[in-house]
Amino acid sequence: MAGERGRRPGNPQTRELILSKAVASFVSRGYPGTTIRGVAREAAVDPALVMHFFGSKDGLFDAAIKKSMPVALLVEAFEGDEEHLAERLVTRYLHLWEDPSHGPTFAAVLHAAAASPAAADLLKDLMRRELLTPLAGRLSRDHPEIRGLFAASQMMGVAMMRYVLKVDPLASMPVHLVARTVTPGIQRYLTGALSLEEITGTASAR
Missing domain, CATH: 1.10.10.60 (Homeodomain-like)
Structure with missing residues (x-):
């Protein structure tokens, strides 16, 4: 026994x-x-x-x-007005990456998703269920799911270049400068004017 x-x-x-x-x-x-x-x-x-x-x-x-993923801390950033949603979300996201108790886990998850289709599927399911769906529920503009997906893709790209691949000068920039630079683009995805009709029409036709 x-x-x-x-x-x-x-x-x-x-x-x-x-x-x-x-x-x-x-x-x-x-x-x-x-x-x-x-x-x-x-x-x-x-x-x-x-x-x-x-x-x-x-x-x-x-x-x-x-x-290990502090999903609840990211979801907390959804609370508040839409006008400053990207600022709250990007700041929280980057600070979690900077945190030595969370950053290595984030990096390990991204590495795993890149190395294994099964791990990638698990990560996609978690993101859609725990992050993208709640985020879409906070957005008042058209096509909130697609807006959230575009925002998430840019944020993950920044994290990959800065924290995983460590590409300079992005990797060595002060975190507040990265947040200030990235935030306007994220805010546009979330609440700005986007031409999404063609995208959704193409997806529906497949």
């Missing part, structure tokens, strides 16, 4: 321990380098217990994203 080998039993505290070890592994080893056996070894549990709680490596990654 697992308990007789000195392994931890399957209780909620054990599940949280496994999850914390999984987050650390995804951050330090990436998606390809993280394994069920490796996480089980770090948590001193049987691999079967990891499978019991999370079902698969993808299930473990999904749970790790939900645990």
Whole structure:
């Protein structure tokens, strides 16, 4: 039995321990380098217990994203007037990337999404469900879902160039300067005049 080998039993505290070890592994080893056996070894549990709680490596990654990504802090930035929505959102987003307790996790998630289609699908589902849909609900202009998607794509692009690829001079710019430069474009996506009819018409025709 697992308990007789000195392994931890399957209780909620054990599940949280496994999850914390999984987050650390995804951050330090990436998606390809993280394994069920490796996480089980770090948590001193049987691999079967990891499978019991999370079902698969993808299930473990999904749970790790939900645990480690500060989605609620980003959603808080949605509150307030639309006129300053981009300013609040970009400032919060960049500050989270700058935070040593969150930035490495963000980078690991992006690396994982680039390395694995399964991880990319999990990230897309999380973003759509937890971020893009609530953001669209805050917008009063036409095609709010597409507006949110364009805004998110630019923000992720900035993060990729600054924090993951570390391309200078963007990587070494003061964060307030990056926020000030990026914000007007994000605000335009969210509330400005955009010609989206052709885009939506093309998508509907497919």
